[in-house]
Amino acid sequence: KAGVTQTPRYLIKTRGQQVTLSCSPISGHRSVSWYQQTPGQGLQFLFEYFSETQRNKGNFPGRFSGRQFSNSRSEMNVSTLELGDSALYLCASREGDNYGYTFGSGTRLTVV
Amino acid sequence: QKEVEQNSGPLSVPEGAIASLNCTYSDRGSQSFFWYRQYSGKSPELIMSIYSNGDKEDGRFTAQLNKASQYVSLLIRDSQPSDSATYLCAAFSGGYNKLIFGAGTRLAVHP
Numbered sequence: 001k002a003g004v005t006q007t008p009r010y011l012i013k014t015r016g017q018q019v020t021l022s023c024s025p026i027s028g029h030r031s032v033s034w035y036q037q038t039p040g041q042g043l044q045f046l047f048e049y050f051s052e053t054q055r056n057k058g059n060f061p062g063r064f065s066g067r068q069f070s071n072s073r074s075e076m077n078v079s080t081l082e083l084g085d086s087a088l089y090l091c092a093s094r095e096g097d098n099y100g101y102t103f104g105s106g107t108r109l110t111v112v
Numbered sequence: 113q114k115e116v117e118q119n120s121g122p123l124s125v126p127e128g129a130i131a132s133l134n135c136t137y138s139d140r141g142s143q144s145f146f147w148y149r150q151y152s153g154k155s156p157e158l159i160m161s162i163y164s165n166g167d168k169e170d171g172r173f174t175a176q177l178n179k180a181s182q183y184v185s186l187l188i189r190d191s192q193p194s195d196s197a198t199y200l201c202a203a204f205s206g207g208y209n210k211l212i213f214g215a216g217t218r219l220a221v222h223p
């Protein structure tokens with residue numbers, strides 16, 4: 001089985017711009033979650049989607065949004081980028097609620 | 113209070129020794145627990161999952177769970193330099209319906 005695929009791998013954006021990150025989960029996995037990882041804050045939960053519905057959202061401002069498509073692929077969007085949004089954004093998928101997540105390689109976003 | 117707590121380390125052990133990594137969690141409703149390994153510059157990799165009290169062994173790794181004490185641990189036997197990484201403990205909170213990670217413990221295995 002192919003793993004979780006995230007695109008792009010690296011991204012450099014300017015403050016104020018917006019960005020869209022993409023994630024393709026493992027085939028058959030309907031649950032997709034997004035995390036932000038920074039050296040100071042560790043892995044912070046952004047949101048989880050299951051069958052196109054957002055089941056949970058972390059403590060991030062409304063500039064962070066996401067969606068999931070009928071084929072389970074997911075996107076997250078960050079609008080009005082700030083310097084503090086620079087981070088590694090990780091997407092993960094899982095088979096079901098009691099299974100562990102498999103992470104993608106991540107998208108490293110740098111905001112300048 | 114942090115929801116999942118780990119000692120940040122670094123934990124330094126000699127090659128061949130047993131490395132012991134610990135984690136506590138605050139949500140008593142948590143039912144599923146996971147250990148991830150993350151090498152520098154890479155994404156986390158799932159190495160162990162545990163759901164019931166007791167020990168679970170997989171090769172050189174043993175996960176231990178004590179729900180009464182809200183404590184999870186990971187033992188790595190015969191530690192190798194290639195085990196040097198950050199180990200993340202995670203608990204799935206059914207109440208919050210999300211997987212919560214600790215900050216991770218950095219393990220350094222020296223020859």
